[in-house]
Amino acid sequence: MSCTVVLALGYGSLKSGFPWVTAELKKQGKTVDKYIASLPPAPHIALLHKRWQVSCTASQNNRSGSRIKVKDTGTTNISETRPDAIYQGLTEEMKKWLADGEFFTNIEVKLRTEIASTEEFVQIFLECKAEIWQLPWDAWQFREIYCNSEIIGSSPEYKKNSPPSNFWRKTFTFARENFMRSGNAEGIDVEQDIQEIKAYLGDRCELEFLKEPTPEEFNARLFDDKSWQVFFFAGHSDSDENGANIKLYINRNYQNDSVTLEYLIEGIKRAFYKGLQLLIFNSCSSMSMAVDLVSNNLSLPPIIVMRAPIPDPIAQDFVKSLLKYLAREEPLFLAVRKAKDDLLRWEKRCPGASSIPMLCQQPNLEEFTLPKPEANRHSNINGNTAIEPECDRAKNQLSLSLSHLMQRLAIGLAVSAIGYILMGPIVAPVANKIGMKNARQNKPLIAKIYYKLSSLLDPNYAAPHYNLSELCNKLNDSECALQAMQNAAWRGLPDAYAQSSKNFILQNKHQEALKAIALCLENTKYDGVKAACFKNRGWVRLEQKQYDAAETDLRTAIAFRKDSPEAQCLLAEVLEIKGQKQAALAAWNQALKYSDYRIPKQDECILSARQRLQAKGNKP
Template identity: 35%
Template sequence: MSILVVLKLGKGDWQQGFSNITVQLWENNNQIPLQFIGSLPSAPELGQIYQHWRKLYKALSGNLSFRRGSQVLDIEFDEEDVTQVCDEEFFTLCDQLKHNFNLWLDYPAFSRLEGQLRTHLNINTEIRVIIETENEQLRRFPWHIWRFFEDYPYAEVSLSPLEYRRTPKVKRQNVSQVRILAILGNSTGIDVEQDKQMLQQLQGVEIVWLVEPQRQELDDKLWDEQGWDIFFFAGHSWTHDEQGTGYLEINPTQSITIEHLRNALKAALANGLKLGIFNSCDGLGLGRELASLSIPQIIVMREAIPDVVAQNFLKMFLRSFSGGKTFYLAVREARERLQGLESEFPCASWLPVICQNPTETSFSWPQLQKYPDTIQTKNIVQSSDTIQTQPTAKNQNTVESLDTIQNQNTVKLSNTIKTQDTAKTQPSRVLEKFYKFRLTRLLLMSIPLTLVVMGVRWLGLLQSMELKAFDMLMRQRPSESADSRLLIIGMDEKDISQYGHPLPDDKLAQLINTINAHQPAVIGIDIFRNIPVPSKTSPGYQQLSQTLQNSDNVIAICSSGNGSETQSIAPPPQISKQQVGFVDLYDDKQPTNGQDDTVRRYLLSRSASLLEVPSRCQTSYSFALQLAYRYLDAQGISGVPNEDKNWQFGSVIFKRLRNRSGGYQRLNDRGNQLFINYRNTPQIAKQIPIRSILDGHFDLLRIRDRIVLIGVTAASVNDSHDTPLGEIRGIYIHSHVISEMISAVKDERPLLWSWPQWGDMLWIWVWSLTGGIIVWKVRRPLYKGIGISVAVVVLWGVCWFILLQGGWVPFVPSILAMVIMVGFAETKM
């Protein structure tokens, strides 16, 4: 029999302390607990030590193979990162944290409370200590370092949500085996096969494996009416530091939260789910959300966990738990045995933690297999089966007679079939063989033809035609509305006449201050300001300098000159380098050897190595990325570079463009490049002239919470670029990219994608075979021409439909393969 201790900290934090702490002691299944009251003082120094500990732990974890997913990395450029950590310093900090924590708990108002507990507890009794607090730092804190747990070897700590309910007891009909739903998620850089082997060694279990599943597949399995005893996950996961939301990377491209599985998990709970094991990084967000669903017991890791540590914990836990120890004692033993790894993996034994529904009791492995109410049902079923399989002697004679008659009829039927086969005409057999021969020839012809077309494509000989076909498909998409989250303030011809060009410093400062007064989300200045206008000694220069220094929501621009130091343009000298984005646009002259200058791609970010020559523009982030990032960050959606160096916002991943993607065959794919999914709209956003703002003739309330872009829109200032939608100014291209990123994250508007080379090859082969089948099946020339024309129209329509979903699939190579196949089939068939 175990004893339950619930420690409720109430409201408070490190700065204020905790003035109303309650401890409840439930023993021997009493309906009314013993209850004690205490308090704790403020401890800001302890909070600082803990924050420093987490920072050093993250720094140490950076060089190891961790089950960390797309960890939310801060893009605050002014934060000083820890680059070197001494192991001795870290271990000293661990001792300091443990000492100060226990010193804090020695506060008289709390030590009296602890003393009351000790008078009622036996050191040989299993004790479940549950911490209830709304303070996120204390939830994450390693409570097992409390000296109390050293004195009580059968005590283990767990976390609980503030609100919970009792779950009904479910007796599953499957009594013979423990059912486990095992998810092996994104395993990039780690070895989850070890987890799989350990689970497979368990006796008396039924395991259903889902390896890198899609969300729908996982959801469907959780609804299984047979029910699950254990839900297991191994792979990458992480918790958003600000939101506290846990994310599971179920496959390399998809991250989901518990909220995405809420209904399915409720169904699994109703069908008997008892335990969740998340052998992955930083799972407190997952644990909190699962506990709020009243899942009885959950194991998660409070920080990032090394791959080796995760494997060792699972092995020790399964060995202890399946060996008969209760759940809490198995977790404690497995956690403590990780201490042997701490010379190589510091604080390994601090990582596992239980999240618990306080209304549930601890259980053991044998208890998962015992459902007494179903044993009688099983016996009844067996008895019924016995009755059905024991016919009387009379029935046996009848069956034997029927078998004799059936055998006689079978012989007659066989003879009849043989007679019919003999009656088959010789021409029908020849025709059948002929058709098989022609189909085989079509298959044999289509395969090498497809390989030839792929080879021609590989050499880049079809690239220009594929790009033009892509542009035509882009223009034929349905019209879209302007993006209301953007506002463009453009300097037109009248503004140039009134204020001059470039816009003077004082006017630009006035414009920024006026806009900022009405709380925009972020301001992007698409105007080069590397030199003062009109001069550095003018009052306007000082005014603009002060404005830029005081405006942390302003993004300025610079240009690397596409690799030329002399043509590169520096950002304004007054602004922080963290508020600068490059505006270089990259057309397709390079991949097409100067034949095409259309802008279809956008460089979101680049590494320092891409700046092959010295440049006045040293930022690694583009103008559009800076603006979209800050807008989404204000919405609570942080952008992070994941392990594959792709930008990820929430669950949306902006995959880096690679060579041989879509129609590209000669692409320089350095940096984080993005297919531009232009909105098919004549105007990407509402646009107003500068004078409307400076003269107060515009409803400034419409600025609030928008992305405001300031640039030049006058036709006399040349800044036009070819795009699939026609000629567009640079500021509009940046706006399209900003809109694309925000719409993908907020509105689920599709990003552009393409198949791998084998997918393109299979697609081209199908259309090659289609051409051959038309020639084979249609004999009249007129109908044959109609059939080929219909196939081309259908191919175009299918490519167009797939493009609406974001897919760029081969059109020109497919047409080429089909036409060549038609010619070959005409001569060879």
Template identity: 30%
Template sequence: MQVLVSLKFGDGDFTNGFPEISIFTSKVGSQHSQEIEIQLPPAPEIRKSYQNWQKKYINLFKNLGIRILIPRSVATSLDLEHENITRGFNKNIATNWSPEKQKQEFEKSKQECDSEALLQKAERYASELRTEVNQWLEKVKSKLEARLELDPNSQILLEIHTQNITLQQTKDILHRLPWREWDYFQECSGLEVILCLSESNSPAPKVKDDGIFRRVRITSIFGDSKDINVKRDKELIAKLEKRGAELINLEQPQRQDFSKLWDEPCNILFYSGHSETFEDGTVGSLQINSTDNLSLQEIRNTLGEAVKKGLKLAIFNSCDGLGLAKQLADLHLPYIIVWREPVPDKTAIGFIEYFLSSYAQGESLFTSVRNARLKLVELTSQEEREKQIPGLNWLPIICKNTSVPPPTWKDLGGLTGKLPHSPYKGLSAFQEEDAEYFFGREKFIADLFEAAKSKPLVPVVGASGSGKSSVVFAGLVPRLREDGIQIVSFRPGNNPFDALAVALSSHIQSVIGTQESNPNPPVIGTRGNNLNPPVIGIRGNNSNTTVIGTKGNNLNPPVIANQQSNPNPSVIATQGSNPQPLETSNECAIPTQINLLHDKQALCRLIENIVASSEIPPKSSTNASQSCRDVACNVSTGDDNSVAGMYKGQTSSQRFILIADQFEELYTLTPESQQQPFLNLLLHAVKSAPNFSLVLTLRADFYGHAISNRDFSDLLQQGIYNSSPMNQSELRAAIEQPAAKMKVELEPGLTDKLIDELGNQAGSLPLLEFTLFQLWEKHDKWYLNHQAYKEIGGLKQALAKYADSILSPLSARNKEKAERIFIQLVSPGEGTEDTKRKATRAEVGKENWDWVEFFANQRLLVTGWDETTQEKTVEIIHEALIREWGMLREWIKSNRQFRVWQERLQFTVVKWEDKGRDSEYLLSGGNLGEAEGWFNDEKYREYLSDSQSKFIRESLQERDRKEQEKVSQQQEKTRLQKRAIKWLSGGLLAASLATGFAGWNWVEAKTSAIASEINSLSTRSEYLFGLKNYEDALIEAIKGNELLAKSWWRTRIPTDTQQQIKIALHNAIHDSVELEQHTLTGHQDWVYQVGFSPDGKTIASASGDKTVKLWSTNGKLLHTLTGHQNSVYHVGFSPDGKTIASASWDKTVKLWNWDFDNLLTRGCNRLEGYLVSYPDKLEELKVCQTPQVLAAVASNFIRQGEDLAKNGDFEDAVEKFRQAKKWNPKLDFNPESKAKAISLKEEGRSKK
């Protein structure tokens, strides 16, 4: 329990007494408080007793061998060596005595050489002071005892309020009295005294919490250190970094250095050094360096600003700081800790060590000061205790200037403080703005820098995940910028000409538009994996480099066209002004694109123009748009009207760098028809453009594609820069140094563990960065630790575990949406690894875009903007996700054939659109049948883009149109026949025939539709069979045969169609792997009869469970015939073995076409193992859903659930058990209880 006792003095003094004193008592948490009015008598002896003790206290320093500053004049007259170990000034001793008085007292003390006698005298004076104070307060004590019952275990806060006292000397004595010696509190060990110098009832100013920095910010001033151990104080403060402190140190500062208090908010101000309080006790000053002392009054406004910004506590570990505290009281600095007298250096160090240790571990301010005082007295050696000056523990005091409770270390952000933004990038590439956190590649960057300044081609080749983009954008680009080199970057994407044209056009416009106000060249383009549009930064009339590139996840495109044609203009980020929309002309982008596409020399001339125009400012009368046309639109002329021609004969030293990031996109996303022309364009510039370098990043597994072009291969042979795996010292730098810049540490051994687990695996840097990013999120008191590393699954499992944690809580329907999104973002590899691809909003489905943004917010996807199509785009954040996330790999595997077909379809769609949607380029024949099969699949129809769906629909309509022509011809023929019949036979006969013909036509149309669908399934099955995808081929064949079996018009379906689907089923069965099982059980009731087929290969059994089961002779269950409503008591085969007859107590006999069903059954049997593993496929095939298969699926889910439960994944385990019950409703258990029981059992084993 905390008890507050407040003594509020009215005006008075020790000579005349204090006629008005109010005492307030209250208990924390209670609304009830008591007030006592009382008077205190005159007590002039108290002032004298304090001065007596004070004199002996000073004398004892020298005689006990404790070094203390003595004023030079006194030291000379007493023939004493001038020494200093107190934290007072070099000029004055920090007391309220005159120099003459001090001299007299020291002369007396010189004669008293017996240290023991001096200690006894000091103790006597201290005892006298205690006695007189207690006698003086006796009346207060009696009043309090009657009103307030104290608990010895309570924390007592005694507040002394002196604001109403006029005489400063009286105030000063009251502030220095040993209030802790009051015998009213002698049984209370938890007493602490607070001096209330002023009090503000207004709430403490709120410090802006931006949700990022939550560290305890400490500004430390280490003043003049002559003869005192300021270094030790600094070491003690430095230890607080491990408790979440952010430190700003001012060592022997000059006055101007105190601007940091104004500019950089802090929570705690700490001073170590010499200080002084002047004689009236109201003014203090600091010896900030060896030559200058500073009164706090001189920096009053600076300190006031610091208080407004969150300064809560000031600690002055220096002599006699009451004057300092009184000066700060007017500024309402909430809490201040000072020494009330000169203090030995060792004592000051011990106190601050004990205090900081207690406070930083979460104790309250009051408790921490009390603990430090008590430890200072008790935790000393016998020798030191014998020399301990009586009254020393009185001296540290808390001064209070607020009604708000003091903050704890946790309140200020320590212990549970939130780390600032992560210096690790997860799966994102490092960008130019991340350069200060990019470590470990210094030598490689230096090599690239030298190459980029001298070589025309700088290919950076490495495995996916080797850090190619990061080393270019966070390493190379900043170095190039320092040399004023112009840089443009782009990614090829699905239209490299457009991508390059947009980047160059924006650059040209920027150079001309900002040239007069900004002499440095801009850097533009996308950076690494960031696909966002350029944000053009204008910085007014200064010399800073304009950066034109992607920033953040802004999806608004820059305005290449005029603003009216684009409702989403980009924003010009200006420093010192409000953002304004950028409006530029579109007359650059389109002509540049046309020139680049049709003239391989265009890029070379354009580079010449850019370099020339950047060196020589255009005439002031030249319009920016016109200048842009001069540079971009006239590149094909090469005459004197072009910009290059305008500056003919002038040599340029300016260099131009073009960065083609992720160059493998030229081979994975770009249509083949554009690949060679674009490569020719670049190669010509590399060979011919002056002062030009092409820097490209290329995945190593696409190097074969690159060298397949002889010219490109020859250039590559001149020097490749391999992004090789980092060695151990480089990895250590990449791991530790970004954290060190944020003043965060890794626990001992964690770096070594990361490096060991990383091994020499190529392309594993994204896993390392992602793991570090996850560790940052799970920090513990500013440490990245082993426990968090274990929780995230270690380096090998961190990414997959994180991705699963995002996906797992989603519903089944939303997981299907996720599947659709993610598979559209992967390009299936053919001889290479699967690669990520950029998809438009239309391709992933506009209705799914909210989920795209959800996954982007979870850092699995990256959204952007396509300048050429003016569409939002999305891509997987890094290909490491494809390699490491098991669920994504499973999605890719199960949808691979569709994606291979869809990628091929897309090229056909593009060609159709390029040809003006001519019907000549629509699908037909087997290709149309394959497309129709996918289109008729409800799942995959949703995966098609609008343009793909439209293309297939128009292809089908064109086919139907042609078929309709045939039908129309047949109808015309029928019409003529009807006329003839009517003419020959009369009305009634004609009407009958007409009705017959109408029905006949309906049947023909229906039969044609079914036959068409069966043909499509046959074609798809054969196509998949050719790709050796036997499981999917068999599934499509079963679908077709099932459709044929259910058709009423089966006999009218063309024989070749029936044969085609049966052959497809036969091929898929006999060329797939047979999985044989032996079983003789399966019926749920009595078996009444069994019979063999004529060929002796099949057994039929009739049962009371209302089914007929068909078995192979080795006991394998082939099929279950269901349909009877009661027990089946008889079964038999026809002589040819193609038909089975069954008799039931439901009064029916059923005939079954065994030859056909047997084929279906065998197909299902072949797929049994596959369907058990892929229950989503089983859902599509009702004919294959036998009890045996359903039970196997359920068992599979149960095994998965048990494994998850053992690993502690409770929610996932419950979901698996629910799936098991869905597939086999006969299972009798509670999913939650089952998962819990397994988890508890596993916990019990681990404890053993």
């Protein structure tokens, strides 16, 4: 299932903070809930971001093959010799800012509770001023945990898009989709882009490549009757220091080599109403283009842009990956996410490379996907249908006789089944209670018989399976306990999902545990069960050495249930690994306070807590 989150930062700035932040959660197009929080001032993030952009531009000045034209402004005094350190500091500050108490508690925790499965598709529309888009939102812990999510830049104000009805008829009538590409290739290898486009889209789209057109030719093709669905620009672009006066360089005739954004706007508006569905600007000043286009409050298709200067091989790699995932019929936002993830291998050469591409889109647009390859578009072209051969007359008569017999048998069975169906759910709880009574009286064999009887009387009744699992645990029959708990989980008992996930963790089956936890969070309404599920997910993340995610889940579990000794114990381990010694000691104290030595797992926690506290000279 796909979810949509509209994260609106409202008025404010990094200097003054954002006092009114809302997150609207939608499932299947309907609003499920809305959460309110705030974000504190963070002017240092703006400074770090500026330093990172300067370091990117400076490194590009020293490289050939950059998709940016840099104006000669004299000597540039750049003291940033460690772009990796700058970007690391920037992302760490972003994480701290977004982990602020109110935003984390009122928005992130609630979103993670509602969106139980970390495999779920999540589109996050970031509604704010365009300069806030440019920050590395990919550092948000929520995005890291939800691997099929992506943050999409969106304007707080936008028009409702309603293309003419003839556009929709045209889209479904024509078998081929159109793809147009343009740009000045001086100093960069756009031929590689062309080859990738042909490889992935040649059997899906009608391709046209404009190689260094004049501005008049460029605009004529954009305005023509072809009804382009995709427009792709690969080449140089630039803007002034304030991101204004944007130019796209489309040829090498220096007297007539570029078009301004103002020149493009009217063409883009008309192209949208004739069917334009996607804009891709694979050039370095394209973020400024997106800002200007959005500020004009135009009806726009999705736009893919670059946040910062990017080396040509990385730009090509992004295009290749994006087209690959679109050709696999991935939704646009997920194709962008996966293509960005593929850029992680470039982080050493270009710190922050994976966060440079960005998708900008209005929340009310339908999802963009490429058409199927032409060979697969039409089935049953000649209108032929398969016809089963007729049976012999004698076989038909025999079948008719057997049919009458089966009908009579079915009537008899139906009468018995109706009685079973009507009485079973009434009698099953009684049998389960008798089983529980015998279990308390230390009569396990009789208890087991009644639990089995209860489950036979009502196959959908989860309680006897759960109780049988507890009984088998006491008898040290781990196989029986695991199977019975799985049976209870299959019948939708959230407590059983929580216990099953714990059993899977003990068996080092982490993926099975995560699936059970997702079902638990999706189905339970009880804080105690949620606490157990978040605790188990934190346990898995600890085993996987994902310490930030583990800490987040364990603190969430403790927020639901403070007296959870296992969550406190696991949190203390995580904090020790992260080097937060004092915080770890506080967690060990809490674990010791709530643990019960009669429970084996908690007894282990008591022992660990006492050892740590005694080592630090604290009295346990």
